[in-house]
Amino acid sequence: MTHADLESVYEALAEQLDAIGPDHRELYLAKLALLLAHEIADAGRARSLVAEAASNLEVSCQRS
Template sequence: MFATPFPASPRHRSAEMTPADLETVYEALAEDIDRVGPEKSALFLSKLALLLAQDIGTAAPVLARIKEASAHLTVETLKP
Protein backbone atom coordinates (compact mmCIF):
# COMPACT_ATOMS: atom_id res chain seq x y z
CA MET A 1 0.00 0.00 0.00
CA PHE A 2 2.72 2.50 0.93
CA ALA A 3 5.57 3.11 -1.50
CA THR A 4 7.71 4.76 1.16
CA PRO A 5 7.23 5.06 4.91
CA PHE A 6 5.79 8.27 6.26
CA PRO A 7 8.60 10.40 7.66
CA ALA A 8 9.04 9.71 11.35
CA SER A 9 9.07 12.48 13.89
CA PRO A 10 12.84 12.76 14.48
CA ARG A 11 12.57 13.86 18.11
CA HIS A 12 10.30 11.05 19.22
CA ARG A 13 11.35 8.09 17.13
CA SER A 14 12.39 4.92 18.89
CA ALA A 15 12.72 2.91 15.67
CA GLU A 16 11.66 3.49 12.10
CA MET A 17 8.78 1.39 10.87
CA THR A 18 9.30 -0.61 7.71
CA PRO A 19 6.84 -0.51 4.82
CA ALA A 20 5.67 -3.97 5.93
CA ASP A 21 5.06 -2.64 9.46
CA LEU A 22 3.05 0.26 8.05
CA GLU A 23 1.02 -2.13 5.90
CA THR A 24 0.24 -4.25 8.98
CA VAL A 25 -0.86 -1.16 10.91
CA TYR A 26 -2.94 0.04 7.94
CA GLU A 27 -4.70 -3.32 7.65
CA ALA A 28 -5.46 -3.47 11.39
CA LEU A 29 -6.75 0.10 11.30
CA ALA A 30 -8.96 -0.57 8.26
CA GLU A 31 -10.36 -3.73 9.84
CA ASP A 32 -11.27 -1.97 13.08
CA ILE A 33 -12.78 1.01 11.24
CA ASP A 34 -15.00 -1.47 9.40
CA ARG A 35 -15.75 -3.33 12.64
CA VAL A 36 -16.92 -0.26 14.57
CA GLY A 37 -18.97 0.96 11.60
CA PRO A 38 -19.38 4.37 9.99
CA GLU A 39 -21.42 5.78 12.88
CA LYS A 40 -18.54 5.25 15.35
CA SER A 41 -15.48 5.51 13.09
CA ALA A 42 -14.78 9.17 13.96
CA LEU A 43 -14.99 8.37 17.67
CA PHE A 44 -12.71 5.35 17.21
CA LEU A 45 -10.11 7.40 15.31
CA SER A 46 -10.24 10.20 17.90
CA LYS A 47 -9.79 7.71 20.73
CA LEU A 48 -6.89 6.04 18.91
CA ALA A 49 -5.22 9.41 18.25
CA LEU A 50 -5.46 10.37 21.92
CA LEU A 51 -4.06 7.02 23.05
CA LEU A 52 -1.13 7.35 20.64
CA ALA A 53 -0.59 10.97 21.71
CA GLN A 54 -0.38 9.79 25.30
CA ASP A 55 2.27 7.25 24.23
CA ILE A 56 4.32 10.03 22.62
CA GLY A 57 4.12 12.07 25.80
CA THR A 58 4.34 15.66 24.53
CA ALA A 59 1.89 17.75 22.54
CA ALA A 60 4.20 19.41 19.99
CA PRO A 61 4.91 16.40 17.74
CA VAL A 62 1.28 15.30 17.95
CA LEU A 63 0.05 18.73 16.89
CA ALA A 64 2.52 18.72 13.98
CA ARG A 65 1.25 15.32 12.84
CA ILE A 66 -2.37 16.52 13.06
CA LYS A 67 -1.48 19.34 10.65
CA GLU A 68 0.30 16.88 8.33
CA ALA A 69 -2.62 14.45 8.36
CA SER A 70 -5.19 17.13 7.55
CA ALA A 71 -3.13 18.81 4.82
CA HIS A 72 -5.00 18.83 1.51
CA LEU A 73 -8.09 17.18 3.04
CA THR A 74 -10.36 20.19 3.28
CA VAL A 75 -13.80 19.97 1.69
CA GLU A 76 -12.72 22.39 -1.05
CA THR A 77 -9.70 20.30 -2.09
CA LEU A 78 -11.68 17.06 -2.18
CA LYS A 79 -14.29 18.32 -4.65
CA PRO A 80 -13.98 16.86 -8.18
Protein backbone atom coordinates in the same frame (compact mmCIF):
# COMPACT_ATOMS: atom_id res chain seq x y z
CA MET B 1 9.14 1.04 11.55
CA THR B 2 9.50 -0.73 8.24
CA HIS B 3 7.24 -0.34 5.24
CA ALA B 4 5.81 -3.79 5.98
CA ASP B 5 5.10 -2.70 9.57
CA LEU B 6 3.25 0.38 8.31
CA GLU B 7 1.25 -1.77 5.91
CA SER B 8 0.24 -4.12 8.73
CA VAL B 9 -0.83 -1.16 10.89
CA TYR B 10 -2.82 0.29 7.99
CA GLU B 11 -4.51 -3.07 7.44
CA ALA B 12 -5.37 -3.39 11.14
CA LEU B 13 -6.80 0.14 11.15
CA ALA B 14 -8.85 -0.48 8.01
CA GLU B 15 -10.24 -3.72 9.42
CA GLN B 16 -11.13 -2.06 12.72
CA LEU B 17 -12.86 0.83 10.95
CA ASP B 18 -14.91 -1.65 8.92
CA ALA B 19 -15.76 -3.65 12.04
CA ILE B 20 -17.02 -0.71 14.09
CA GLY B 21 -19.10 0.76 11.28
CA PRO B 22 -19.67 4.32 10.16
CA ASP B 23 -21.61 5.44 13.23
CA HIS B 24 -18.61 5.08 15.54
CA ARG B 25 -15.68 5.83 13.23
CA GLU B 26 -15.18 9.45 14.25
CA LEU B 27 -15.21 8.61 17.95
CA TYR B 28 -12.87 5.67 17.38
CA LEU B 29 -10.40 7.79 15.40
CA ALA B 30 -10.45 10.54 18.05
CA LYS B 31 -9.78 7.99 20.80
CA LEU B 32 -7.02 6.38 18.77
CA ALA B 33 -5.39 9.76 18.10
CA LEU B 34 -5.41 10.62 21.80
CA LEU B 35 -3.98 7.22 22.75
CA LEU B 36 -1.18 7.60 20.20
CA ALA B 37 -0.48 11.17 21.32
CA HIS B 38 -0.19 9.90 24.87
CA GLU B 39 2.34 7.30 23.70
CA ILE B 40 4.38 9.98 21.90
CA ALA B 41 4.40 12.06 25.11
CA ASP B 42 5.25 15.22 23.15
CA ALA B 43 2.33 17.63 22.75
CA GLY B 44 4.11 19.74 20.15
CA ARG B 45 4.95 16.74 17.99
CA ALA B 46 1.40 15.40 18.37
CA ARG B 47 -0.05 18.75 17.21
CA SER B 48 2.35 18.74 14.27
CA LEU B 49 1.19 15.26 13.27
CA VAL B 50 -2.46 16.32 13.57
CA ALA B 51 -1.75 19.08 11.04
CA GLU B 52 0.32 16.78 8.83
CA ALA B 53 -2.47 14.21 8.68
CA ALA B 54 -4.77 16.85 7.20
CA SER B 55 -2.37 17.78 4.42
CA ASN B 56 -2.92 16.47 0.93
CA LEU B 57 -6.39 15.15 1.63
CA GLU B 58 -8.54 15.13 -1.46
CA VAL B 59 -11.90 16.37 -0.31
CA SER B 60 -14.66 16.55 -2.84
CA CYS B 61 -17.51 18.96 -2.33
CA GLN B 62 -20.88 18.21 -3.80
CA ARG B 63 -22.95 21.22 -4.79
CA SER B 64 -26.61 21.14 -5.49
